[in-house]
Amino acid sequence: MESFFRAILSLFCFVLIVRVIELHAAKDECQPKKCNHHAIRFPFRLKEQPDHCGYSGFELSCNEENQTVLELPRNVKLFVKRINYKAQWIKLHDPVDCLPRQLPNLNLSASPFQDYRDKINGPPQKYTIFNCSGQKLKTLYEYSSYEIHCLSVPGFVVIAFPSNSRHAFNLLNCTRTLMNISVIAVSEDMLYYQSDVQLSWSKPNCRKCEVEGKKCRLKINNSITADDTECWGKSKKQRDRPKELLATGIILGSCLLGIIPFGLYRVHHSYKAEKEGQLKIENFLEDYKALKPSRYSYADIKRITVQFKEKLGEGAYGTVFKGRLSNDVLVAVKVLNNFRATGEEFINEVGSMCRIHHVNVTRLIGFCADGNKRALVYEYMPNESLEKFIFVAKDKDRFLGWEKLQDIAMGIAKGIEYLHQGCDQQILHFDIKPHNILLDHNFIPKISDFGLAKLCSKEQSAVSMTVARGTMGYIAPEILSRNFGKASYKSDVYSFGMLLLEMVGGRKNIDVTVESTSQVYFPEWVYNCLDKGEEFGIRIESEGHAKIARKLTIVGLWCIQWYPTDRPSMKAVVQMLEAEVNSLTVPPNPFGHGDGVRTASVNIPRKPINRELEVIFE
Template structure:
C-alpha cells in the first residue's frame, strides 16, 4: 500500500505567510520621536510621552495629551477633567487632582466634580492606579453622626445639623451610621499612615490629589508592534528581510487589513451580544414587574446594606445569601445571584417573575431588587430561624438546633402545603416550584414556614394543556418525581410538586424516627416501603416516648406523604386535597395503593451514605429503651 504524502500543513501556509509578512512590516523603523519641552502655568518641562494640545505634530504621544486651560494643565481622564500637579519622569507617575480641590481655600472643600473609585483607575488603558491610593467618600445624613472616621464638612452642612455632609478617609460604611444617610461621591486619595485624620488633614490630602502610572515603551499599532526606548528612539522588533519583503507584499498587507479587521469586529460584536443578551433580558423582566416590586436598589445600596457582604448566611444553586440591614434597622436577606453568563440569568428572571406576583403568608416576600450591569440581587424577608432541614431530627450528633416536635412539624407541613397550593391555584397561572425540599422552606421567628428559592420555577397556563415537557432536571434528585426523570413516564404536571412535598413529609417523620432509634445493620431499606409495610399490617411507627396524639400525627404525615409519592400521577392528590388531608383527623385517612417504586435514580454511593435525608434506614433497628 502506497501512503499518500502528508499535506496537513498546507492549510496553514497562508496563515504563516501572513504572519511573516506582518512581522516584516513591523521591522521597518517608523520615525524618531521629536523631543519637545513645553510649559503650562507652574508645570514646566512637559516632554515625551506627554504633549500640549498646542504642540507641533510629532511632539510626544497624542494619547498622553494635556490641555492648558487658564494656565492650568488639564488631563482628560475617565470622562472627566483633572488638573495636573506634577509629572515625575523617573518614576513614571503623574499626580492629578479634582478641579474642585485644586484651588480650594484653606477652610473648606466642595464635593468632587465626579465620583471615581480606586478600581476604576485601571479602566483607562493609558494609565494604571497604585495600591497606595485609597478612597475618600462623601455621604449626606439627615442628622448628626458620631462615628470617628467620618468628619463633618462645615461649608456643605446646615447649622441645625438636619442636613449634613460628612467625609471619610478610607472608609465607606453607610449601614453603621445613625439616621438616614446616602452616598454622594468618592475620590482616590494618596495614602498616608495616619489614624483618624482630622477634617483639615483630609482637606489637605484631597488637595494633593492622587497618582497614576504610565508605561509607553511599547504599544500596538494597527499591523505593527513598535517599541520606544527610554531615549525615545523607535526600533523594529525584527529586521530580517524587512525592506525587501515590505515592498513586495505591501498590497497583500493592505488586502489582509480589510479582510481581517471586519472579521475581528464581527467576532467582537457576536461576543458582546452573547454576554449582554441575558443582562438585557433581566432588565426587561425587572421593568415589566416594576409596579409589583417594592423598591429598586443600586449596587452601592446593596454593598452598604450588607456591610460589604460581611455576613454570609447561605448558599444555593443560583447564588449566595447575605444578612443585610436597612437604614431603618430592619433585617433582610440579600440574595446575590451568580455569574449571569454561566447561569444565563435564569434564576434571577424566574425569582422576579414568581415572587413579584405572589403574596401569601407562606411564601417568602420580595422587598426589592438590584439589576445593575452584571449585578443581579434580590432583597427578601429575613428568616431568623433559617431553613427547615436544620430542625429535622437525624442521626447527626452535636447539632446546635433543637429538633421540632411532631406538633410543630405538622404546623410547618400545613403552612408549607398552603404556600404550594397558592402557587398552584391562587394565581392566574399555575406556578410549578420544581425544587421543593427542606432546604427551601424557611422559618420565621415564630417557626411559620415560607416557601423560597424559585430559580427553577415554571409557569403553566391553567386553560391550556395539562402538562409540558422539561429538560434535564436540576433539582435535588431525592425529591424529584419519576416522570421528571424519565421521558417514558409522562410530562411535568403540577402534581410533580406534590411528589416532592410527599418526600418532604416522609423526611420529617423519618428524622424523628431515627432520633429515637439506634442499631446497626449491614443493609438498608427504602423508608417509604418500610412505613407502608408497617402501617398496612396494622402496626405503628415504633416511635418511643411519644404521646398518643404525637403518634397519630406521625401516622397522618406518613399516610399523606405516601399518597403524594404515588408512581401514577393521576393517583396523587392535588395540593388543595393535601391541605384538606392535613387539616382533618388522621384516623380516617386510608392507605394508598402500593404503587410507588424504589428510586432507581439513587446511586449505590447514595445507598452507602449515613445521611437520613436519603430516606433510607437500617433494615433492622432495635428501638432505644
Template sequence: MGSLEQSIFFRFLSLLLSLPLIIEYPHAYAHSCEPVRCDTGYGPLIKFPFRIKGLHHPRCGYPGFDLYCKDNYAFIHFPLLGRDVIVERIDYEYQTLTIVAEKNCLWNLLFTSSNFTSSRINPDSWTLHTLLNCSKKGSFVEEYVNPISCLSDAEHEALVVFGEDRVGSLPVSCRPIKTISVPRLYPFNLNLMSATQLTENNISEYIYFGGDGDGLNLVWYVPGCIDCESSGNNCGYRDNNSSETLCLPPPPRPPHKGSKRQHVIIVSSMGTLLLLTSLVITIKFYCYWKSRRQLDLENENEVEKFLENYKYLKPIRYSYADLKRMTGQFKEILGQGGYGCVYKGILSNGTLVAVKILKSFDIDGGEFINEVGTMGKIHHVNVVRLLGFCADRLKRALIYEFMPNESLEKHIFSKSSNDCFLGWEKLQNIAIGIARGIEYIHQGCDQRILHFDIKPHNILLDQNFNPKISDFGLAKLCSKGQSVVSMTKARGTMGYIAPEVFSRNFGNVSYKSDVYSYGMLLLEMVSGRQNTDITEENTSRVFFPEWIYKRLCQGEDMGLELQTDEDAHIAKKLTIVALWCIQWYPVDRPPMRSVVHMLKGSMENLTMPSNPFISSLSGNKDTKNSCITNLSVIPE
C-alpha cells in the same frame, strides 16, 4: 469579557508567542560545567578546577579557583599580591597556569610586595627568588634563570634566579637587587583533593612558583580527573563540602555543516507552525469574546426590558453599590449553594433582609427573570416575600425578608436532635403551612405556578416558625386549565423529583409533580433523616418510605421517638398523608387542597394508600390488598 477572562487570555497569548524562544534555547542552562573562554576563539579555555563566577555552578570549580571575565580577559584573585591578575595561559595537561599583571610588571609587584619576606632563612617549605640586574646582556640557558623583559631595557637585563646557591654561577656583571622567600610546594606533593577547605586567602599554599618570561607560572595537582577528561567528559566536585569528584557528560555537539541547512529548516518550520497556531487561537479567542460580549449585551437588554415592564410592581430595584452598603461589604454569610451565596443585610429603615447573590453561570438571566417575575405575583403568608432585586449588568441579586430560624433542613437533619427537635405539634403546623403555600401557588394566583424544587432547604422559618416557601428559580408558569406541562429537561433535586419528570412512561408532568416532592419532604420531617440513607446500619431502613409503609401495613411500631399518644397520632397521620403524595403515578396523588384537608382532619378518616413500592417487595399481591381493602376516595 470580564477582567479575569481578559487576564487569562493575554497570559495565554504571551505564552504562545514565547514558545519559539523556549524551543530555540532548550539547553541554555542544562550544562553548567561546559568549558568556556572569555574571548571567543582566543584566551585560555576555562574548565575544572577553574570556573567562571556567575556562569558555572559552584561544583564546577574549587573554591578559590574562581575566575571572571573583563574586557575579554580572564582574571583571578592572587592573595599574595592582594589584587586580581590576568590568566594568560592554562595548561591542563601539565596543570599549570601563567598569570600576568594588568598594566604593570608582575615581577616588580612581587619583589616590592610586603607579603614576602626578605629573610635569608630557607626552610623546607620556602624557596628563595633573587632578582638580579645584569649590565651585560647574554644568553642564559639555565632552567633556573628567568629573564624579565618588563624590567629590562636596552642596556640592562633583569633576571630572576630560583635558589640561593645558583646565584654564584652567574657572571659578575649580574648584581643581586633583592631576594625574597616564597612558599614552595612541588606538583608531586600537591593534592587538592585531600584538602578539607580551601579559600582564596590561602590559595598560595597550593601553588608552585615558576618563571615564564614576564609571567608567573602556578602549578596545581588534581588526581582523579585525568582519566575523566581523557574520555571526553568534564570533571567536577560533588558539592562544595566534599572533595569527591564527579565525571560529567559533555554538552551536545552542534550539528555538522552538512546538517546546518536541515537544522535551520526544521527550526524555521516549527517557528512558523507555532506562529500560525498562535494566530489561529488568538482569532478564535477574539471571535469567542466578541460573540460572548454580543450575547451578554442581548441578555442585558432582555433583562432590562423585563424590568422595565416590572417596575410598577412592589419590589424595589437596587444597585450593586446598594447591596454592599446594606450587607456591610458582604460581611455576614447566611448560607451558600449551587445558586450562589446568601448574606445578611439591613435596609435603611432598619428591616433585616437576606441578600442572595446569584452566580455568574446564569448568564442568560433565565433563573433571575423567572424568580423575580414569579415571586412578584405571589402574596401569601407561607411564601417568602421578595423585597427587592439588583440587575447591575451581569451582577444580579434578590433581596428577601429575613428568616431568623433559617431553613427547615437545619432543624430536621440536626445531629443534636434533642436541642433542635421542634416537637410533633409544631411539625404538623409547619407541614400544614407548607401545604397551604403550595396550594396557593397552584390555585390562588392568576396563573398556576409549579415550583419543581420543594425540599427542606427551600422552606424557611420566621421567628414564630411559620414556614415560607422560597427559591422559585426553577418555577414554571402555566394556565390553571392546563393539565400538562412541557419540559425539555428534568428540574429539581434528586430524591424529591417525581418519576414522570424523568420518564413520561409514568404520566405527564403537572402540578402533581410538586405534590410528590412535598410527600418526600413530609417523610423526612417524620423520620428526621433523609429518605435514602446509605449510612443506616439496618439495611432494611436504607430507604425509609418503603420501610415505614411496611411497618404501618403490618401494624408494627413506627420506630420513632414518640412521647405521648398524641405524638404517635400526629406522626402516623403525617406518614399516611406523605405516602398518598408519593404515589408512583400522578393520577393517584391527591391535589394540595385535599392534602390540606387530610392534615387538618381526623386520623380516623384516613386510610392507607396503595403500595407505591409493590415492584420491589416480594411480589405477593395479597400483601397489597390487605392494606387497601378499606380505601376511600380522596376528592379532587
C-alpha cells in the same frame, strides 16, 4: 475584531519573511539543480551553471526529454541512472542499450572516472573483437569469451576474446571487426551487461563533507593543491534545526490561527449573550414596575451586607448573606452566580415572587440588576431552614414537636396550593425540599428559592421541559422519564410528599449511612414501618403524636405515587392534613412487597393506563 486582524497580519508578515529568505537562497547560482530525479550538485554541474560550481570533467546536461547526460571524452554520451555522492560512483546507461558499440571511443584515462571494478578485480582485461561465422556459442564460455548480442546479426556472431588467453581458439571463420581497434582494455561488466556501466571517481574527495552533511566546493583562493576542495555550510543537523523551528512555528501559528478566531467568537458570543440577557432583564423589570419591588444598585447591596460580611448559606444558583436595611430591618440577600448570562434564574425568581402575597411564601423586598451583577433581597428568617430541625430531630433540644411539625406541614401545603391555584398564573416550583423551606421567628414556614420555577396557565395540566429540574431525591419520576407521564403541578406534589416522609423519619431520603440495609431506600422503609405499625425514626411518646406521625406518613405516601394521576392535588392534600387520621386510606405500595407483610387496606399496584396530558411548550 481588531485583535483578530492584528494576529492575521502578524502571521502574514511571518510567512512573507520566510518566503523572502527562501527566494534569496534560491538566487545562489550554485544551488543544487534537479534533472529528472537526480540532484545535481558539486562535483557535478549543469552546463548552464558557472565553471566554479563543479569540478573539471563533471559536466552534465539535461536534454529535451529531461534525461541527464554525461559526455565523456571522444564524444561518448551516456545517460545517468544514479549518482551516489557518499560512495562517489555513478551508474551510466547507453542510449541504445549497446555499450560495446562505443568501446573504441571510450577512453577513461582521459576522464576523471575509473571503472568501479578496478578496485576489486585489478586492471581491466584486454580483449580482441572478432566477427565469426558458424561458431558454436557454447565454446565461447569455455575461454571466458563473451558474445556481444547487440552487435551480432544472423549468421555472424561478434565475440570478445581475451587477448592473453592460453587456449587455442579456432579463428578460421573469424575476422577482426571494423571497429578500428582490435585490442581494448575493458572490464568484464561492460561485456556482460552490455548496456550499463558503473564508474567511480577519487578526485575530488568529498566523502568527509557528505558524511558530515555539509557541502563540498572548490577552495575560494583557487589554489591548486593536493586537496583543492573544502567543506562549507552547516551540517545536516544544524540545517534541520531551523527547519524544525520553522515547522514548529508554522504549526503553532496554524493552531493560533484556529484558536484565535474560536476564542474571539466565544468572547463575542458571551458578550452578546450577556448584553441580550441584560436587555431581557431590563425589559422584564420595566413590565413589572407596576408591582413596585424596590431596586438596588450593586453598591447598595454591598452596603446592606456590610461588604458581604455574614454568610448564611450557599445554593446551586447563588450565595445568601445577612443584611440590614436603612430602617434596621434585617434581610437576606441572595447574590446570584454569573455563570448563566441569560439571567433565567433571576427572571424566574422575580417574575414568580412579584405575583405572590401569601403568609407561607417568602416575601421579595427588592432586587439588584446592575449589569451582570444580580441579587435578590428577601425578608430575613431568623430560624433559617427546616432541614436544620428535622434532620436532627432525635436531638430533644432541636426537636420541634409533633404538633409544630404538623403545623409546618400544613403551612407548606397551603403555600404550594396557593402557588398552583391562588395566583393569576399557575406557578410550578420544581424544587420543594427542606432546604428551601424557611422558618420565621414563630416557626411559620415560608417557601423560598424560585430559581427553577415555571409560570403557566391554570387551565393547562402539564408542561414540557427540555431539561430535568430539581434536586435528586425530590425529583418526580415523570421529570426523569416520560414513561411515568408529563411534568405538571403533580411534580411539586411528589416533592412535598418526600419532604413529609423526611419530617416523619427524621433523616434524608437519600442516606447510605443508615444502620440497616433495609432502610437504604427510605420511602419503602417508611411504608413498611406504617404497614407493620412500627415506630419511625423519631421517638413517639403519646397516642396523639402517633396519630400525627401516621397521618403525615399516609399523606406523604399518597403524594409520592409513581404516576402523576395517582397523586392528590395540593387542595386534596390540605384537606387530608386537616382530617382525622382514621378517615384516611393507606395508599397502594409503589415500592414492591417489602417483607411480605401487608394490611387489608393496601391494594396491589395497578398497571398504568393512558395518562396523556395536554402539554404547555416552553
